[in-house]
Amino acid sequence: MFKKGVRVDFWSFITLISLIFFGMFLVYPVSRLVINAFQTQEAAGVFSLDNFVKFFSRAYYRKSIWQSVVVTFSATALVIVIGVALGYITTTFQIKGIKLINILIIISMFSPPFIGAYSWILMLGRAGVITKFFNNVLGIQLPSIYGFRGILLVFTLKLFPYIYMYTKGALKKVDKSLGEAAESLGYYGLKKVLKVSLPLITPTILAGGSIVFLRAFADYGTPRLIGEGYTVMPVLVYNEWLSETGSNAYFASTIAFIMIMVAIVVFALQNFFSRKNYNMNMLNPPTPKKITGIGAFFAHFYVYALTFLSVLPTIYITVISFRNFTNGSIFAEGYSFANYAAALEKAGASIANTFKFGIAAIIVMVLLGTMFAYITVRRRNVFSRFLDACVQLPYVIPGTIFGLMLLISYNSGFLVLTGGSTLIIIAYIVRRMPYTVRSSAAILRQINPSIEEASLSLGYAPMATFFKVTMPAMVSGIVSGAILSWITTIQELSSTLMLYTSKTSTMSTAIFSEVNRAAYGTASALSTILTVTMVASLLLFFKLTGNADIDM
Amino acid sequence: MAVAIHVNHVKKQYEDNVVIHNLSVDIQKGELFTLLGPSGCGKTTLLRMIAGFNSIEAGTIAFDDKVINNIPVHKRNFGMVFQSYAIFPNMTVYRNVEYGLKNKKLSKEEIQKRVEEVLEIVQLTEYKDRYPDKLSGGQQQRVALARAVVVRPQVLLMDEPLSNLDAKLRLEMRTVISQLQKDLGITTVYVTHDQEEALAISDRIAVMNKGDIYHCDTPERIYSRPYNTFVANFIGSSSMIDGVVSSVGETTKIRMETGLEIEMNNLVPLEAGREVLVAVRPEEFVIVEEGQGMKGTVKLKQFLGKCIQYEVCFDNGIVCEVSSDTNSAPRIYEAGETIYMSVNTKRINVFDKTANTTLIEGVYSNV
Numbered sequence: 001m002f003k004k005g006v007r008v009d010f011w012s013f014i015t016l017i018s019l020i021f022f023g024m025f026l027v028y029p030v031s032r033l034v035i036n037a038f039q040t041q042e043a044a045g046v047f048s049l050d051n052f053v054k055f056f057s058r059a060y061y062r063k064s065i066w067q068s069v070v071v072t073f074s075a076t077a078l079v080i081v082i083g084v085a086l087g088y089i090t091t092t093f094q095i096k097g098i099k100l101i102n103i104l105i106i107i108s109m110f111s112p113p114f115i116g117a118y119s120w121i122l123m124l125g126r127a128g129v130i131t132k133f134f135n136n137v138l139g140i141q142l143p144s145i146y147g148f149r150g151i152l153l154v155f156t157l158k159l160f161p162y163i164y165m166y167t168k169g170a171l172k173k174v175d176k177s178l179g180e181a182a183e184s185l186g187y188y189g190l191k192k193v194l195k196v197s198l199p200l201i202t203p204t205i206l207a208g209g210s211i212v213f214l215r216a217f218a219d220y221g222t223p224r225l226i227g228e229g230y231t232v233m234p235v236l237v238y239n240e241w242l243s244e245t246g247s248n249a250y251f252a253s254t255i256a257f258i259m260i261m262v263a264i265v266v267f268a269l270q271n272f273f274s275r276k277n278y279n280m281n282m283l284n285p286p287t288p289k290k291i292t293g294i295g296a297f298f299a300h301f302y303v304y305a306l307t308f309l310s311v312l313p314t315i316y317i318t319v320i321s322f323r324n325f326t327n328g329s330i331f332a333e334g335y336s337f338a339n340y341a342a343a344l345e346k347a348g349a350s351i352a353n354t355f356k357f358g359i360a361a362i363i364v365m366v367l368l369g370t371m372f373a374y375i376t377v378r379r380r381n382v383f384s385r386f387l388d389a390c391v392q393l394p395y396v397i398p399g400t401i402f403g404l405m406l407l408i409s410y411n412s413g414f415l416v417l418t419g420g421s422t423l424i425i426i427a428y429i430v431r432r433m434p435y436t437v438r439s440s441a442a443i444l445r446q447i448n449p450s451i452e453e454a455s456l457s458l459g460y461a462p463m464a465t466f467f468k469v470t471m472p473a474m475v476s477g478i479v480s481g482a483i484l485s486w487i488t489t490i491q492e493l494s495s496t497l498m499l500y501t502s503k504t505s506t507m508s509t510a511i512f513s514e515v516n517r518a519a520y521g522t523a524s525a526l527s528t529i530l531t532v533t534m535v536a537s538l539l540l541f542f543k544l545t546g547n548a549d550i551d552m
Numbered sequence: 553m554a555v556a557i558h559v560n561h562v563k564k565q566y567e568d569n570v571v572i573h574n575l576s577v578d579i580q581k582g583e584l585f586t587l588l589g590p591s592g593c594g595k596t597t598l599l600r601m602i603a604g605f606n607s608i609e610a611g612t613i614a615f616d617d618k619v620i621n622n623i624p625v626h627k628r629n630f631g632m633v634f635q636s637y638a639i640f641p642n643m644t645v646y647r648n649v650e651y652g653l654k655n656k657k658l659s660k661e662e663i664q665k666r667v668e669e670v671l672e673i674v675q676l677t678e679y680k681d682r683y684p685d686k687l688s689g690g691q692q693q694r695v696a697l698a699r700a701v702v703v704r705p706q707v708l709l710m711d712e713p714l715s716n717l718d719a720k721l722r723l724e725m726r727t728v729i730s731q732l733q734k735d736l737g738i739t740t741v742y743v744t745h746d747q748e749e750a751l752a753i754s755d756r757i758a759v760m761n762k763g764d765i766y767h768c769d770t771p772e773r774i775y776s777r778p779y780n781t782f783v784a785n786f787i788g789s790s791s792m793i794d795g796v797v798s799s800v801g802e803t804t805k806i807r808m809e810t811g812l813e814i815e816m817n818n819l820v821p822l823e824a825g826r827e828v829l830v831a832v833r834p835e836e837f838v839i840v841e842e843g844q845g846m847k848g849t850v851k852l853k854q855f856l857g858k859c860i861q862y863e864v865c866f867d868n869g870i871v872c873e874v875s876s877d878t879n880s881a882p883r884i885y886e887a888g889e890t891i892y893m894s895v896n897t898k899r900i901n902v903f904d905k906t907a908n909t910t911l912i913e914g915v916y917s918n919v
Contacts, residue, residue, distance in 0.1 A: 009624065450638035453605055454696075456625040457632040458652030458703060465626075468651075472642045 010463040014371045015383050021368070022390040025426050029405035030393075036253035036408060044250070051254035061236070065258065068232040071148055071223075072216045075155035079212050082156065083163025084205060086306060088193065089299050090164075091171040094288045096300065101307050103542065107535055108310035109161035112491040112508060114221025115527045117154045118515050119313030120145060121226055122320065150226035155219070157310050159212045166208030170201035176284040203273075210270035211395075214263055218398030220494040225515060233259050234400045234494065241404055241498070249408050256401040263396040314531055321528040325521035339525035346522055349503075350510035351529065357421055357506060358490045361428035366482050368429070369436035370471060376437070377444045378452075394431045402427060403498025421504050427495040432485045439481025443474050476544065483541040487534050554582045554739045555615040555706045557602065562611035564597055564763075571597050572763040574611070576919070579741060580756075584733050586742045588750040589760035590786070595743045596711055598760075602741060603709055604628050615706055630707040631700030635715055637692045639684040645671070645695050646680040652703040670702045673732065690721045697729065701736060708733070708740040714749060726753055747787050751775060759783045768918040777901065779917040781829060781908040784901055790831040791872035794905070797826040806830065806902065810866035812846040814897050819911050827905040834861065834875035836896045839882060845894035848872075850885045860884055864891060 040050045055061045090098055123130045124145040134140045143149065174197060182188075182196040220234040227235065233255060240252040291299060321339050324332040344351070372391070375384045394402065406427055410417040417423045451473065455465040471478070493508040500509050507530050514523035557579040564572040572594045579585045587595035600606040602613055604625035612619045620628055631652075640648050649670060653663045671677045674694040684692060693713065700708060713729070714722045730753040733740050744750050750757050751771040758768040759782075767779035778784040781792065794809040803817045808830055822828075838845075851871065852863040860881060862874040874893065885891050902911045909917075 448636050448638060450634040450636050451640055453603070453625070454632065454634060454638040454640070454699070455651070456605075457603060457628075457630055457709075458699070459626050459629070459655045461624070461626045464655075469640055469642075473640070 010461065010466070011375060011379055015375055015379070015387070018368065018372055018375065018387050019383060022387065022430075025406070025430055026390055026393060029402075029409040030397075032409045033253050033256055033401070033405045036250050037257035038254075039250050041248050041250050051251050052258075054251065055254055055258065060231075061255075064231045064233055064236045065262075067148075067230055068217060068234075068259075069262070071151050071155070071230070071232065072213055075152055075159065075216045076209055076213045078152070078156045079160045079163050080205060080209055082306065083160040083208075084167050084198075086160065086164045086303065087167025087171060088197070089303060090288070091168055091286055092288060093291045093296075093299050095303050098303075101303060103538075104307050104311050105161045105164060107538060108158070108314065109165075110487050110534055110538060111314050111531055112221070112493065112527075113154060113158045113219055114225055114493055114508070114512060114515075115317060115531070116158050116313040117150070117222040117225040118511075118523065118527070119317045120150065120154055122520065123313075123316060124150075146226060146228040147230040151223050151230065151232075154222045154226060155216045157313075158222075159215060160306070161310070162212050162215075163205065163208045166204050167201060170204035171197065172285060174200055174286060176286045179286070206270050206273050210266055213266050214396060217259070217263060217266075218400075218494070220398070220400045220497070221512065234398050237398075237400050237404060238497070241407075249404075252404055253408065256398075256404055259401060260397060263398070267396055317524045317527045318531065320520065321524035323521070323524075329518040329520050339521040340529075343522045343525040343529070347505075347507070347510040347514075347526055350505045350507050351526075353421070353504060354490050354507040354530075357425050357428060357504075358486060360421075361425045361432070361489055362482060362486050364425075364429050365433045365436045365485050366478060369433045369481070369485075370440045370474060370478050371466070372433075373437050373440035373444055373474075374466065374470065377441050378449065391434050391437050394434060399427075399431065399492065399494025399496075400498060402431060403495035406495075407498060418499070419501050419504075424496055424499050424504055424506075427499060428489045428492060431492065431495065432489045435484040435488065436478065436481040439477045439484070440474055443477025444470070447473050480541055480545050483537055483544070487537050487541075490533060491530060554737055556581045557707065557739060557741070558612075558614040558616075559598070559602070560612045560614070562598075562601060562613060563609045564594070564601060564606060565609050570763070572601075575763065575765060576611075577758055577765055577768060579739060582737045582739055583755040584730065584740045584742060584753060586744060586750045586754040586757045587760055588744055588747060588757050588786075591745060593760040594763040595745075595760050597763075599709055599711055599741055599743045602707070603630060603632055628707075629703075629705050630709055631703060631705035633693075633696045633700050633708070633710045633713045635712040637689075637696040637716075639687075639692050639695050639699075641684055644681050644683055645676055645687070648684070648695050649698045649702050652699060656703065666702055670698045674698045674728070689717050690725060693717065693721075693725055694728070697732065701732065701738070704736075706739065708738045710740065710742045712743055712745070714744070715746070722749070729753065751787070759786060761786075765919045766917065773915075776899070777910065777912055777915045778831075779910050779915060781831065781903050784831045784903070788833055789873060790833050790901075791870075793830045793832065793870060793872070795828045795830045795902075797822050797824050797828060800824050808846070809868050810846045810848075810870050810872075811868075812894065814895060814900075816897055816902065818898075818913055819902060820913050822911065828911060829903040829905050829908070830895075831901040831903060832872065832895050833899070834873040835859075835877070836899045837864075837872070837874040837876075838894045838896055839876060840892050840894045842892055845892045848891050848893060850887050850889050850891055853885065853887050855884070862891070864893065866893075 037051065038047050038049065039045065040048050089095070090101070095101065122128055124142065125131065128145070131142050134142050145153070178196060178200075179192060182192045187195050218234060220238060223230065223232045224235050224238075237252050237255050237259070240255060241247050241249065322335040322337070324334045324336055324338055326332045372387065376388045376391075397405075406423050407418060410423060417426075447470070452465050452470055455469045456462065460468060491508050493512060496506055496509050497512065500506065505513075507526055511523050511526045511530070514526065559575060559577045559579075561574050561576050562572060563570065563574060575598065587598060589595045597606060601608050604620070604623065608621050612621055614620060640651065643651065646667060649667050650663060653666060668677070671680055674697055676691065676694050676698065679687065679691060684695070687695065696713070710729070714725055717725060726749060742754065754771055756768065756770055757774050758765045759774065760766065761782050767774055767783045774783065775787055778787060784790045795806045797804060798807040798813060799805045800822060803815045804819045804822055805813055805815050806828060807813045814830070846866055848864040848866040850862050851865050854861045858878055860876045860878060862876065862885065863871055864874050865871050903909060904911055
């Protein structure tokens with residue numbers, strides 16, 4: 001197995017452990033899912049395409065894939081237009097309060113999507129405050145928020161920050177003199193943007209677009225809450241697994257398999273179209289220009305309105321959380337902490353679980369993730385390339401499906417893990433570790449390998465060298481990556497929903513079930529607790545990284 | 553303490569690319585041994601094989617009688633100074649130097665004593681609480697040096713340690729390194745591509761190219777009697793003039809393409825008609841009286857103070873670099889003037905035209 005000259009050391013050991021970990025909790029579950037997809041409930045163990053036939057022959061199922069793709073593509077297109085415009089405006093013109101705007105946009109980017117959906121329902125739903133206001137006071141019947149429109153609204157407001165961040169990052173790398181050169185050649189205004197700036201950042205926008213697509217495609221919470229009759233694929237998988245007529249793991253696997261195929265195709269297309277990445281000499285970074293007059297008004301209006309809409313759901317939920325309710329769902333007079341008291345009483349264990357699972361997961365993510373980053377950066381070989389692919393894979397596997405995979409793999413057989421907290425923590429680790437790995441790997445690439453060699457030459461073994469020299473030098477990258485892992489872990493919904501039991505519910509599943517039971521008071525209190533935790537973590541992140549930017 | 557290093561028929565390859573085919577060299581106890589060559593010649597690769605950062609595909613490397621091929625890096629007991637210094641960014645100067653000692657079972661007092669001692673030697677005592685980003689390049693270099701020698705290693709390895717410094721600091725650090733090495737008597741392998749640096753500090757030099765050692769000897773001998781044309785060209789610059797052995801006997805006469813016939817008495821036995829290359833350094837040309845030697849035309853003159861540099865075009869259009877000492881020059885020639893020149897036959901080198909190796913008697917590659 002080892003070529004002559006390849007030494008077996010600490011890192012071989014870590015590579016082995018990583019291979020076992022990903023083998024057990026990623027490769028094996030994926031292969032179980034694929035094998036399941038080609039069997040049927042009735043004749044388990046026999047290869048069959050019946051489930052695929054069933055899926056594509058029934059209008060109900062065909063419709064779900066169609067609806068998934070339509071709403072996802074619409075959202076992605078809308079998000080690209082809105083996000084690119086925002087990115088362009090904020091890098092080209094001086095906008096007052098841009099720092100705060102950035103922080104608010106990042107906060108909205110990292111707030112759980114299902115809370116957005118639920119908040120919009122409270123505002124624009126059948127009994128929503130805005131709906132009622134229009135109906136009762138103005139006599140106008142607002143169009144229904146449920147279904148396609150609602151999903152599109154939530155997705156767009158939730159996901160445009162990604163494109164905004166990508167666009168901003170890319171535009172900042174376009175040398176100012178390029179624009180000046182274009183102007184000297186007679187291109188100005190919109191023409192200059194379309195002919196010069198836009199083509200240069202297109203690969204980056206496409207990369208962002210595919211991330212947006214995959215997020216929207218995988219989201220379970222939003223379409224489940226606001227979609228009503230508009231069924232999309234993640235909801236279908238969940239329903240098939242937990243249907244009233246008895247769960248069908250095989251058919252659910254088939255749908256999941258089709259979903260992953262769609263995701264992989266999108267990922268591959270994006271890779272194909274953004275192969276071309278321009279290397280530019282960066283001498284003069286672009287500086288925002290001062291604008292005046294009507295242009296300034298429109299620019300500010302656009303930025304402020306968009307920011308307001310993106311944080312509105314969070315603000316509204318926070319306000320609601322202090323309102324008094326009768327029977328949990330009907331507004332009563334006055335404000336108090338009653339909802340928080342009720343939430344703590346009903347869902348205290350869920351709050352505790354969120355932190356317990358999150359902390360357990362983050363410890364493993366930091367340890368494994370940093371060593372892992374080390375292997376992929378410093379020890380390039382066939383194993384580390386394979387591990388690198390394993391870290392990327394969760395990007396294309398929706399949470400619901402990942403939960404399903406773990407369930408069918410560890411429900412029975414040589415290792416039973418279902419029902420406990422282990423599997424939930426493992427799901428968090430596999431799904432959220434990429435943040436830690438990417439951030440750690442990025443900083444490791446900037447560290448000169450010879451400081452490690454210096455440590456080795458001074459008599460420290462590879463493991464001691466890593467903990468005494470490499471890891472301390474990586475600390476800022478590890479921490480900022482870990483905070484992003486942490487933020488996304490504590491609000492994880494889709495795979496937790498598949499894996500949790502009454503004893504292992506978390507804040508996000510508690511919010512979800514409270515919303516389902518129309519217990520809006522406790523739901524909003526829990527959402528606020530979750531949001532505050534998230535915002536506090538983000539502020540810590542900004543403080544540590546020293547700026548209000550997230551490198552995408 | 554100091555050890556000899558025996559490199560025996562080693563081979564290094566990356567995938568299918570063989571970088572070092574079959575290289576042997578013996579480095580003596582306590583000497584400063586330099587690996588000199590152009591970039592890509594394999595000198596750093598060899599150094600890193602000795603360190604253990606690179607694997608050894610065939611052959612052995614031994615410290616004294618102990619083969620170290622399979623000893624992991626951290627157990628080899630050597631100190632290393634890196635091209636990039638590799639100072640730990642998260643530690644102060646003191647902590648950097650102390651780092652290697654903390655791993656050895658030494659008392660606190662002993663550690664402190666040794667760190668302070670070495671900081672004194674490299675003149676960094678007043679900077680001991682600074683972090684590396686607050687140090688100049690030269691100071692970082694001193695930290696690297698102190699950190700490497702404080703553990704009293706068997707072997708000191710230096711990978712182009714001065715290449716990131718400016719010219720003045722380079723001269724200064726050269727002296728520091730060579731003084732420290734002599735004081736400690738530590739076997740040192742020094743890698744550089746700078747021939748002047750190599751000549752200045754080394755006890756012995758190995759000139760490398762394409763993964764092989766071409767010539768291994770003292771700086772004086774390498775300079776004055778290079779083993780082959782590559783070494784002659786790499787160390788200083790030489791004009792290579794074609795020639796033919798015209799007669800043999802008591803002395804060997806060579807007719808140079810530039811029209812001059814020279815008489816040599818330090819060559820190995822040769823037969824008449826043998827094709828050779830005569831290597832003449834700029835300072836080995838001698839200006840002679842009109843009508844003697846070979847006739848040439850000055851194409852370019854540059855006055856450099858202590859010497860004057862000419863570009864002279866001889867018969868057959870052969871252009872040579874000529875340097876003439878200002879103090880002993882009869883006069884200064886201007887471009888366009890005719891000049892008559894001979895060569896200093898005691899100093900020039902003669903090579904075989906096909907093998908490119910020296911024809912001077914008693915010169916060996918020592919490989």
